Amino acid sequence: MKKVFALTLGVLTAIGGFxxxxxxxxxxxxxxxxxxxxxxxxxxxxIGIMLFAEMAGRVASVSGxxxxxxxxxxxxxxxxxxxxxxSFFVNLMxxxxxxxxVALALELATDVNYLLWLPVCxxxxxxxxxxxxxxxxxxxxxxxxxxxxVVAVTVWRTGPDWGSMFHEATHPSLKSGEGLxxxxxxxxxxxxxxxxxxxxxxxxxxAVEEHWTRSDLFVNRANVYLGFPLGGLLSLALMxxxxxxxxxxxxxxxxxxxxxxxxxxxxxxxxxxxxxIGFFAATFGAALETALSSGYTIAQFFGWQxxxxxxxxxxxRFHTVVLATVVVAAIIGLSSxxxxxxxxxxxxxxxxxxxxxxxxxxxxxxxxxxxxxxVNSRFSNALGSVYLxxxxxxxxxxxxxxxxxxxxx
Amino acid sequence: MRLSxxxxxxxxxxxxxxxxxxHDVRVIQDGPITSxxxxxxxxxxxxxxxxxxxxxxxxGRSAVRGPWVxxxxxxxxxxxxxxxxxxxxxxxxxxxxxxxxxxxxxRARPVSDGRGAARE
Amino acid sequence: MNARVIDAALELxxxxxxxxxxxxxxxxxxxxxxxxxxxxxxxxxELPVVTALLSGPGVLAERFGGRLGxxxxxxxxxxxxxxxxxxxxxxxxxxxxxSAIRLAISRDELSxxxxxxxxxxxxxxxxxxxxxxxx
Numbered sequence: 001m002k003k004v005f006a007l008t009l010g011v012l013t014a015i016g017g018f019x020x021x022x023x024x025x026x027x028x029x030x031x032x033x034x035x036x037x038x039x040x041x042x043x044x045x046x047i048g049i050m051l052f053a054e055m056a057g058r059v060a061s062v063s064g065x066x067x068x069x070x071x072x073x074x075x076x077x078x079x080x081x082x083x084x085x086x087s088f089f090v091n092l093m094x095x096x097x098x099x100x101x102v103a104l105a106l107e108l109a110t111d112v113n114y115l116l117w118l119p120v121c122x123x124x125x126x127x128x129x130x131x132x133x134x135x136x137x138x139x140x141x142x143x144x145x146x147x148x149x150v151v152a153v154t155v156w157r158t159g160p161d162w163g164s165m166f167h168e169a170t171h172p173s174l175k176s177g178e179g180l181x182x183x184x185x186x187x188x189x190x191x192x193x194x195x196x197x198x199x200x201x202x203x204x205x206x207a208v209e210e211h212w213t214r215s216d217l218f219v220n221r222a223n224v225y226l227g228f229p230l231g232g233l234l235s236l237a238l239m240x241x242x243x244x245x246x247x248x249x250x251x252x253x254x255x256x257x258x259x260x261x262x263x264x265x266x267x268x269x270x271x272x273x274x275x276x277i278g279f280f281a282a283t284f285g286a287a288l289e290t291a292l293s294s295g296y297t298i299a300q301f302f303g304w305q306x307x308x309x310x311x312x313x314x315x316x317r318f319h320t321v322v323l324a325t326v327v328v329a330a331i332i333g334l335s336s337x338x339x340x341x342x343x344x345x346x347x348x349x350x351x352x353x354x355x356x357x358x359x360x361x362x363x364x365x366x367x368x369x370x371x372x373x374x375v376n377s378r379f380s381n382a383l384g385s386v387y388l389x390x391x392x393x394x395x396x397x398x399x400x401x402x403x404x405x406x407x408x409x
Numbered sequence: 410m411r412l413s414x415x416x417x418x419x420x421x422x423x424x425x426x427x428x429x430x431x432h433d434v435r436v437i438q439d440g441p442i443t444s445x446x447x448x449x450x451x452x453x454x455x456x457x458x459x460x461x462x463x464x465x466x467x468x469g470r471s472a473v474r475g476p477w478v479x480x481x482x483x484x485x486x487x488x489x490x491x492x493x494x495x496x497x498x499x500x501x502x503x504x505x506x507x508x509x510x511x512x513x514x515x516r517a518r519p520v521s522d523g524r525g526a527a528r529e
Numbered sequence: 530m531n532a533r534v535i536d537a538a539l540e541l542x543x544x545x546x547x548x549x550x551x552x553x554x555x556x557x558x559x560x561x562x563x564x565x566x567x568x569x570x571x572x573x574x575e576l577p578v579v580t581a582l583l584s585g586p587g588v589l590a591e592r593f594g595g596r597l598g599x600x601x602x603x604x605x606x607x608x609x610x611x612x613x614x615x616x617x618x619x620x621x622x623x624x625x626x627x628s629a630i631r632l633a634i635s636r637d638e639l640s641x642x643x644x645x646x647x648x649x650x651x652x653x654x655x656x657x658x659x660x661x662x663x664x
Contacts, residue, residue, distance in 0.1 A: 063628035065545065072556070073543045074466055077592055080543075131658055303545055303556030303584070304645065305636075313659040314552065316649035359479075363466050366475045369540070370628045381476035388478065411583070412537055412560035413592045433538040434562070436579055438626075450579035450620060452562060456536060467539050494576055498569050 006219050008135075008142035009206045010053075010227025012285050015145040017049065017199035018231030019238070020286030021101030021256075022094065022343030024279070026193050027235045029253040030186050031242030036165060037172035039236060041187045045194025046232035048387050050224050051380065052358060055365040056200040057220040060207040063370040067204045067361060068300035074360035083356040084301050087197050088294055090353060093346035094198065095290040095329040099125060100339030101283035104256045109276050115334060122330035125287045129322055134209045134308045141285040147278035150271055152237040154263045158244045165240065185401040185408045188394050189344065192351035194232070195391070200357065201293040205300075209309050217374065241266075255340075291329075295322040344407065351398045358391050410500075418505045420457045420492060428511035429457045432489060435517075455497065455505070456517050458489035472519065490514035535626065537579070545629040546584060546618070546636075554636035555584040555616060559592060582623065582630070584616040585641030616641025 017023075030038050056067050065073075072080035102125075103117035110117075128137055174183060203223075212220060238259070245262035246253065253259060256279070264272040292308075299306035299318040306318040333339065362384050365376045376384065402408075412434060420428040433456040438449050467473050468483045492507055492514060499506040535541065537560055546554040561583055565575035590601035616639035618632060625631040636642050653659050 065628055069545055077543065077558075077589060081593075130656070133662075299553075302586070302589075303553060305553040310552070311660055311662050312656070313649050313654050316653040317645050319653050320648045359466075362476065363473060363479065366473050367467065368472045376475060378475075385476045385478040388476075410562050410564060410577075411591075412542065412562060415562075416538055433536040436535050436537050438533040438535060450535065452577040452579070453534070495574060 007223055007226055008138045009203065009210065010223025011230065012138040012142035012145065012227075013053070013199050013203045013206065013223075013289065014049075014227040014231030015142065015148065015234070015282050016202070016286035016289040017196055018194060018228070019145075019148050019234045019278075019282045020094070020289075020343075021097050021104075021283050021339065022347055023193045023235050024101075024238060024259055024282070025253060025256070025340050025343065026186075026189055026347065027238040028242040028246070028259045030190060031239035032246040032251055032253050034172075034174075034178075034183070034186065035243040035247050036169040036239070037174065037183070038187055038190055039169040039239060040172065041190040042194060042232055042236055042239070044390070045191050046228055047383075048191075048195045048390065049199060050228045051383055051387060052195060052361065053200055053203045053228065054221065054224045055361050055376065055380070055384070056204040057207050057212070057224060058217060058374060059361065059364055059370055060204040061212040061216050061220055062214050062372065062374055064208060065364075065370065066208050066296065066300055067201050067357065068297045069303075070364045071357060071360045072301055074363055075356065079356065080301060083353060084297055086349065086353040087201070087297055087357070090196075090346050090350045091198055091290045091294045091297070092325060092329055092332075093342050093349070094196075095287060095294065095325065096332045096337075097339040097343040097346065098283050098287035098290060099326075099329055100333045100342075101256070102280060102287060103333075104339070105276055105279040105283060108257060108260065108279075115336065118333050119330055121284075121287070122326050122333070125284070125291055126323060126326045128288060129291060129308070129326075130312060130319070134206070137288065137308075138206070141281055141288065144281035145278060145285055147274050148234050148282055150263060150267065150274040150278060151234060151241055154266045154271065155237050155240045155244065157266050158241070158262070160240065160244055179405075181401055182405045182408055184397070185405045188351050188398050188401060189347045189408070191390075191394055192347040192349075192354070192398070194235070195354060196347075196350045197353055197357045198290050198293040198350075200361070201296050202289045205292070205296040205307070209307050211309070214374070291322055291326050294325040295319070348398050348402050348407075351394045353395075355388075355391050355395050358388070362388060415455065415500070415505070418500075418503055420455065420505050420507060420511070422507055422511040423509055424511075426511050428490065428492065428507070428514060429459045431505065432456045432458050435491065452494050453491075454494050455492040456489050457492055457514070458517075489517040491517045540626065541582065541630070546582070547629050547631050548636040549624075549631075549633055550635060552636050554632065554639060555641050556589075557582045557584060557630060558586075558588040559583040561617065579620055581620060582618045584618065584639065586644075588641075 059070065060066050071083055075083065099118060099121050100114065102121040103114035106117045107114040207220065241262040242253065245265060251258060260272060260275055263275045295318045296306055298321050304317045305315045307315060312319045364370050368375055415431050415434055418431050420431060422428055435453045435456055436450045437453045439451060466483065468480050474480065496507045496509060497505060498508055541557050541560055544557045546557060548554040560579055561581040562577050563580045564577050565571045587602055587605045590598050590605060593601065622633045623630060624633050
């Protein structure tokens with residue numbers, strides 16, 4: 001049993017990263033609009049985040065240094081500060097959206113307006129970070145989040161023609177009237193959703209929180225190779241359920257309720273209830289992930305004590321940052337900005353910020369003074385170099401595409 | 410004096426020629442760090458080169474070898490050299506003046522690293 | 530003798546400090562170097578020595594330079610009168626230089642962790658549960 005729980009860090013990171021509010025909406029929206037024509041991006045994203053998280057987790061296990069430590073050591077304070085500001089901004093936007101997402105899931109379940117739930121959710125997020133042990137937090141949220149598998153069941157029960165699905169995914173074509181810039185804009189959004197920097201901030205810091213060492217490298221790999229593909233599978237399932245149910249009805253997704261529609265139609269009340277539990281856990285997990293990441297990044301930039309492995313009073317500035325971030329996110333959320341719009345933008349900005357986090361990790365993963373004989377293999381480096389190109393191209397193209405397509409309108 | 414007061418300054422030789430910018434300060438630890446009377450880290454020289462990014466990432470003078478794409482791109486324009494400390498004459502606000510010609514500076518050899526990772 | 534070569538900017542600067550109790554104690558924000566007496570006319574050819582590691586927001590601010598750095602440093606001096614905020618750590622207190630730098634002293638002895646203390650005393654300690662390990 002202990003072995004099973006040893007995998008929950010990867011599961012939580014991946015569920016928080018792949019099926020958080022932004023991905024839930026982005027995947028469903030993309031499935032409804034493009035069916036499977038962008039499924040390949042999810043696959044590219046899964047491989048990329050596995051590569052990225054494995055390196056970050058390995059460095060953290062062997063040297064005890066989490067990602068933002070390395071960002072500053074390798075980029076120097078100026079570039080690291082630019083990255084910090086960008087990453088913190090993305091974190092804050094994502095946290096705002098996740099807290100709103102938890103509240104929206106509760107609204108769907110209770111019919112009480114989400115704005116009333118929002119302060120309660122924000123408080124709950126903070127309380128868990130303040131009081132609950134890291135391992136307990138990841139076990140509970142990771143395992144309850146598995147309820148999202150109901151989406152895969154939905155797809156299976158819909159009884160799709162797997163052959164033509166596969167054909168559409170491997171031979172992407174555009175409906176008439178759809179332009180290439182918009183297609184690529186969504187491609188970058190999906191890629192940004194899979195390879196968010198906060199996933200590696202959280203995963204590598206989590207490795208330190210759990211006291212992983214050189215002898216846990218196997219656990220690191222197992223977490224990465226099971227957790228992230230599972231997360232990726234769920235995002236493909238969301239895309240497929242939308243493609244199968246929503247695309248024929250010509251519904252474009254703008255609300256969380258529409259995301260639940262395919263499951264409700266196919267599996268009825270029990271399916272819907274399971275899905276809502278999954279939504280709740282996934283968005284709550286992502287809220288924990290982003291709130292903690294905001295503290296991790298700032299504390300690691302300055303070298304402050306961070307983490308839940310010490311008493312809060314021994315990491316005073318870290319807990320101050322987390323508390324302040326949650327409060328600010330709740331206030332932004334209450335100002336009733338559209339949480340779904342917020343995540344769409346945050347996905348694009350995380351694609352822009354990604355190289356500044358990816359490059360230091362790739363370099364340190366080759367540095368024997370951190371890793372001894374556990375430096376990257378030739379294979380990791382070959383793949384790492386391919387992704388270096390992808391990551392940089394996506395970062396450079398993101399903003400121009402966003403402006404040219406008016407954010408995918 | 411602080412380390413940051415040496416970094417990034419332009420190094421000029423006796424003929425007024427630029428040798429590049431200070432990328433690092435190479436120190437030698439000649440004993441255990443214990444005695445407070447005889448500090449153990451002595452400045453051996455300045456690492457001087459042209460590509461600032463290659464330098465910051467440690468290519469060309471540390472044990473970091475891969476991935477070759479990054480290494481090839483960054484090392485192409487940068488062959489860092491060592492200015493032995495005894496050739497340093499004047500430290501100005503933005504420049505450091507050295508004796509002799511910059512043509513006879515030696516290539517910076519990578520620091521050997523047999524220490525492995527710090528934590529087991 | 531096994532002399533170890535260290536490139537100071539690469540291997541010291543911006544590294545994590547860990548105190549004797551294993552607590553994270555800031556980063557190396559700069560390094561203090563002492564020039565030999567009468568340099569550069571020192572006859573005996575003595576070399577400069579690294580005397581201390583510097584840590585703290587005031588030191589970091591100065592490394593930024595420019596308007597941002599100056600403003601930040603000035604602000605820091607204002608809220609911490611009579612100090613540049615540099616937790617100066619004599620080299621004799623350094624135990625090990627690796628992927629982190631281990632110290633022989635407690636972080637509470639560093640002036641650079643005063644902000645940590647301030648937040649501990651005035652905010653975090655006042656919230657119930659601050660003294661318990663999460664459970």
